[in-house]
Amino acid sequence: MxxxxxxxxxxxxxxxxxxxxxxxxxxxxxxxxxxxxxxxxxxxxxxxxxxxxxxxxxLTAQFDATRTTAAQLSASANATGVTAAAGPFPTASITPVDRRGREMESITVAGRADPGGPVDAVTPTEGRWVTGPGEIVLHTDSRLPEVLQPEVGDVLRLPDLPGSPTLTVVGVARSVSETAGGWVTPEQITALTAPGATGGYQMLYRFATDATATQVDAGRAAVEASVPAGALTGTRSxxxxxxxxxxxxxxxxxxxxxxxxxxxxxxxxxxxxxxxxxxxxxxxxxxxxxxxxxxxxxxxxxxxxxxxxxxxxxxxxxxxxxxxxxxxxxxxxxxxxxxxxxxxxxxxxxxxxxxxxxxxxxxxxxxxxxxxxxxxxxxxxxxRTPGPGRGQWAARLAARLPLPRPVTLGLAHPFARALRSATIIAAIAFGAAAATFAVGLGTSLNKVQASESHGDVIVHPGGRMAKPPPGSGPGVAPGPPQAPDPVAVATAITAQAGTSGYSGAVETEVTTAGLTSALDTLALTGDNSSYGYEMVSGRWFTQPNEIVVAKPFLTATQTQVGDTIVLTSHGTQITVRIVGEAFNIQSRGMQILTAVATLTAAEPELRPMTYEITLKTGTDPAAYVEGLNTALASAGATAEIAEDEIPEVLIVINTLTTLLTLMLITVAALGVLNMVVLETRERVHDLGVHKALGMTPRQTIAMVIASVVVTGLIGGAIGAPVGVVLQKLIVGEMGRVTGFDLPASVINIYHPAELVLFGLGGLLIAVLGALLPAGWAARTRTATALRTE
Structure with missing residues (x-):
């Protein structure tokens, strides 16, 4: 060697x-x-x-089946710029009724025998693909509310079609192109097409150039030119x-x-x-x-x-x-x-x-x-020992403190190696900042999640004691439910002990000039309809013809709080004023919140379909629901405890936050451990002198622990504010990239007492890192230490 x-x-x-x-x-x-x-x-x-x-x-293209044929559409795959195509898939629009008897949102279903293919390879995430008539696979990214989400095995009824056919949900799948809300076998489409409705075909295309809207429009024009005039009825880029x-x-x-x-x-x-x-x-x-x-x-x-x-x-x-x-x-x-x-x-x-x-x-x-x-x-x-005079001022100052001598000796140690102590202070500060940031980020995200919860108990149509009509067959839900009597429901809710407040809600759609798609609108009644919605600016609506919206709506319509816009509902124009901006992520921030009375001129029969109830502190939700269901039995409504599902992205962030914070704190503690080991080795002869003069092992431990107190406190005092600033920047950036203005309650989540604890977290990191070296120093024999130079 x-x-x-x-x-x-x-x-x-x-x-x-x-x-x-x-x-x-x-x-x-x-x-x-x-x-x-x-x-x-x-x-x-x-x-x-x-x-x-x-x-x-x-490009997802929809064609009129009366103006073109399947063979002509297959030939469109040879249009200029098309590199791959799939279809034609026959399509139909259906409005199912779910297992609870509630009408779901209308969806487009495509007849597709195979989830694979050269374009839009649909990925099953649950269950299996359709193999015969009477089966359907639903798209996993459906816009249906969670309480209406069907599950594999559910039977959906189609009461508006002849014979009220049913479809069994056999799977859930994902289409990155969002080409359909569900898929059935091609042979099933004929039975799902309403009498008098025009049949349709869907074609899926991939182009050689697709990076810009102009390039996609050029591909669309080439496809349109390859089929009979008027056959193309709609496209999606x-x-x-x-x-x-x-x-x-x-x-x-x-x-x-x-x-x-x-x-x-x-x-x-x-x-x-x-x-x-x-x-x-x-x-x-x-x-x-x-x-x-x-x-x-x-x-x-x-x-x-x-x-x-x-x-x-x-x-x-x-x-x-x-x-x-x-x-x-x-x-x-x-x-x-x-x-x-x-x-x-x-x-x-x-x-x-x-x-x-x-x-x-x-x-x-x-x-x-x-x-x-x-x-x-x-x-x-x-x-190895620092030269004389380095840190002496700190030693003299510490000696004046009314503390045991071993403690004052330890407090002065960091000032003998100022540069080394500064790097450890920085490491501790990063550890404290990580902990502060992690807790703050988790709290902010939980507040965002809480903004989607508007009650402890939910009431929806369909009484538990209601029976299906004669001849409906086993397992088949009754017809589309009617909204329960608002007076009867409100009376039952307000009379129930433990009720703190409630709000009734019904979803509908309106349109406005400048936006091509219909806008999801949530019309509300009740005594606390603003529960759960955090206001960013302005105020909550207090009378008809006032609306509250989120930032994406204001951005899309180029409006601001205080402006008036015209909504169209069932052909009736309604002039409303935007009185507030709320943090509302439903429908990607494009949902309108207003009073039911705003829309009654256009929809006289509009009344709440669901009710969300907040309970008084200490109320048992299970007992409350049991008692309320007894009162609601005759009203044709059912109450159940509201369950909030944690989004997967929040689970990912919380997992990473905990993991990375523990890693950073461990690294900071290792840095402290190394510093204390160096300090102990450099002062091992001094340690022997102290032991020879009567310093006990406990006093030695106290001296070593005290040597990191200053660095720990300074690091924590620096790290906690840095963590707060980092939390505000990151949470604000998360809001910016998603197009939302976040309310102050989501951003400003720290209390002064919590910041003091986070600051002391730096001291905790320092002490944890010093424990092992302190034990080693206490066990060092006096003779061994004195012999060391």
Whole structure:
């Protein structure tokens, strides 16, 4: 073995703490980087990746079956610019009634025997594909409210078609192009077409050029020119679908960038401090090596390799850990995005490993080259203990404090090595900032989720004691339900003990000039219809002809709070005033909130279909529902406890927040551990003197713990405000990229007492990192310490 190899092996074995800390820090940093980098890749253009994986349709076209034939449509696949096509698929529009007897939203169903094909490969997510008549597969991204979402096995009835046929839900599938609300066998379409209705065909196209609206329009024109005039009745561009798909899929990007920056900066600080400390404590040894004939280059290489050995081991373990951690998280993001990513991209592993080792190499080279350039005589004359006078002012000031002497000695220690203490303060600050940011982000997201919950109990049509009409057959729901008597329902709700407030709601649609699609409108009644809606600006409506909307509506209509617009409902024009902007994510922020009385001129029979009730504190929901159902039996309505489902993207973010925060706090604590070990080794002779003068093991522990109190408090005091600022920036950015203005209650979530606790979190990180070295120092024998120079 060469002399240089012996020096490297001796250094790695002798500095076990630094070796372990470097390995662990690199491992955690690489794990976090692989995790974050992989999710950054997964979050980058998720719709585009899912679109490519599923061979999405650049153009979804609808044709009039009376003006063209299937053969002519098949020939349109040869139109100029078309690279692939699927279809023709016969289509029909149906309005099913669900298992509870409630009319669902009308959907377009396509007759498709196979979910695959050259365009729009539909991906089943639950159940199976249709194999015969009487079966349907529903699109998983249906706009139906959650309480109306059918499940596999449900039977849907079609009362407006001859014979009231039924369809059994045999599966749920995803179409990235959103080409249909459901799929049946092609033979089933004839039975699903209403008498007198015009049949239709659907064709799906992919174009050679599709990046801009102009290119897609050119492809559309070529397709239209290849079929008989008037046959094309409607189209949908993939660019429109991509715009509408944004939503939650972009939330992870600013979140991951924030944690990624924190992790990288902290890793740089800790690794730099560990390696610099290892070189500084080995300065005397460097002098001996130079006296034995080692050149400055050999000294630098020796310490570079000593740092790279644990770094390479840590990087290898970190890559393995990161790949293992990403598997379950990618399973969740695949569900959110509709993608099929199975693991980490190799490029992420390569970049992360190369970056981590380069960071360690540069830091080690910078620290070792400085010591390698010193003259041998100067290096040999350097002691490990700080020179006299460094930090003496702090020692004198601490001695005046009414505290035990071991504690005051510890409090003064950080000021003897100001630069080293500053780097540890920065690391602790990052750890405290990560914890503050993580808790704040989780709280903000939970408040966003809570904004979708408007009651503890929900009342909907369909009494539990109601029986199907004679001849309807077993398992077949009765006809479409009628809205329950609002007076009877309101009387039952208000008379029930435990009621705090309630609101009735009915969904309808209106149109307005400038927008091509109908607008979902929620008409409300009751005594607390604003419950759960956070106001961003303006006020809640208080009388008819006033509406409350969200930011996307204001953006789309180029209006602001205070403006008036004209809505059209059933041919009747209604002039309304926008009196407030609420945080409402329903219908991607395009839902209108107003009073039922606003629309009664156009819809005289409009009345609430569902009621949402808030309960008084301490009320048992189960007992309340049981009692209310007894009162509602004669009203043809049913009450049940409202259940809120946590969105998958929120589960992903909460999981990542907890995981990455624990990683950053661990890295910060390892940095403190390394600093305390260095301080203890540099002052081991002083420690022996203290022990010889009567310092007990408990006092030794107190002194070592006290040595990190100042750095912990300062780091926490800096980190907590940084975490608050970071939380506000990231949450605000999440709102911006989704097109919403967030209410103050979602952004300003910290209380002064909580900030004090987060600030003390820096002290907790410091103390956790100092516990092991404090125990080692307490167990050091006095004679051993006194012999150490």
């Amino acid at each position: 060469s002399a240089l190899g012996g020096v490297v092996r001796s250094g790695v074995g002798r500095r076990r703490v630094q070796t372990v800390v470097i390995g662990l820090v690199v491992m955690i940093a690489v794990s976090a980087a692989v995790l974050g980098g992989s999710l950054m890749v997964a979050s980058r253009a998720p719709f585009d990746r899912a679109f490519a994986q599923q061979r999405g349709a650049h 993939w660019l429109t679908t991509r715009t509408n798909s944004a939503g939650n899929t972009v939330l992870l990007v600013p979140f991951l960038i924030a944690f990624g920056v924190l992790g990288v900066l902290m890793a740089i600080l800790i690794i730099g401090n560990v390696i610099t400390g290892a070189v500084s404590t080995g300065t005397h040894r460097i002098g001996i090596l130079k006296a034995l004939g080692f050149t400055p280059g050999q000294v630098v290489r020796a310490y570079l390799v000593q740092a790279l050995i644990p770094a390479m081991a840590g990087a290898a373990l970190g890559v393995v850990a990161g790949n293992l951690l990403i598997i379950p998280i990618l399973a969740q993001t695949n569900e959110v995005y509709g993608t099929a990513d199975s693991g980490v991209a190799p490029s992420v592993n390569i970049v992360v490993i190369a970056g981590a080792l380069a960071l360690v190499a540069v830091t080690a080279w910078a620290a070792a080259s400085r010591a390698g350039r010193l003259r041998t005589v100067d290096v040999l004359a350097v002691g």
